[in-house]
Amino acid sequence: MKISIDGLHKAFESRIRLGIMSALVVNDTLDFNSLKDYLDVTDGNLASHLKALEKEEFIEVEKSFIGRKPNTSYAASKLGRKAFNDHLNALEKLIKNIAK
């Protein structure tokens, strides 16, 4: 079960993963260090959350080199954008229900 009862996607239960997706939907690509700066997390922590999103095929990973330094950049996939959008819609619905 990937979607919980309230319509929210399990992959976005972690606020860090939610943050990663939020940053990636408004940027074409972001590299590891930029994401780390925005989220204020350790390398290992960020890497494991990115792995989880990659496994869901929500993000696309591209490894390259800048000079001799390896550089990994991340982009939101089509599937990832849709899932994020659905998640936002679900959140909106939940909040509307609270307001009623």
Next chain:
Amino acid sequence: MKKEQDYFRDLAEIRSMMERSSKFMSLSGWAGILAGIYALIGAYFAYGLLNSYGLEDNSYVPGTDKIEEYFPLIALFMLILVLALGTAIFLSHQKAGKRGERAWNTTSKRLLAHMAIPLAAGGLLILILLSKGLIFLAAPISLIFYGIALYNASKFTFEVLKYLGLIQIMLGLAGACFPGYGLLLWAVGFGAFHIAYGTYMHFKYER
């Protein structure tokens, strides 16, 4: 299952992340105020230099086309530019530090890239015009291209920068219509409006 306040916190986090990762919000109001002051002092000295070229007021008659004669003027404006940029970089660095961010990040790089192209094009055009003696166009064209740069950059930082850009473009066009007032309009655009903008930003976002 999550609680109500969790939903709101999720939304707040999404919103803040989208903004932080797409816009550079560490521009300081003080940088605008100081840039305006440099520009006003610069305009005062430029006024003296311009008089020495023996230009007629309010006419489209070209001055000398020996570009060497304009070197003091070019040096003056380079000095203002370096001072204004240096101040903006220093203050942004400080402000970013306070916000727990780094000033040199994806958003500031994007902001600079989108400003640099119109500014470089305008700067080169002014040098070309000076080499033909068309000095009365220098001030209006710097206003117009700076305005375009600001308008362009406003997508990547505070949106009100857009209006500052539009004002500069209008002042530049007015300066092209009335060549005798080019420097005055330049002082209004780069001086007075920078100070007004910086003051507005400072009181709105930094207090």
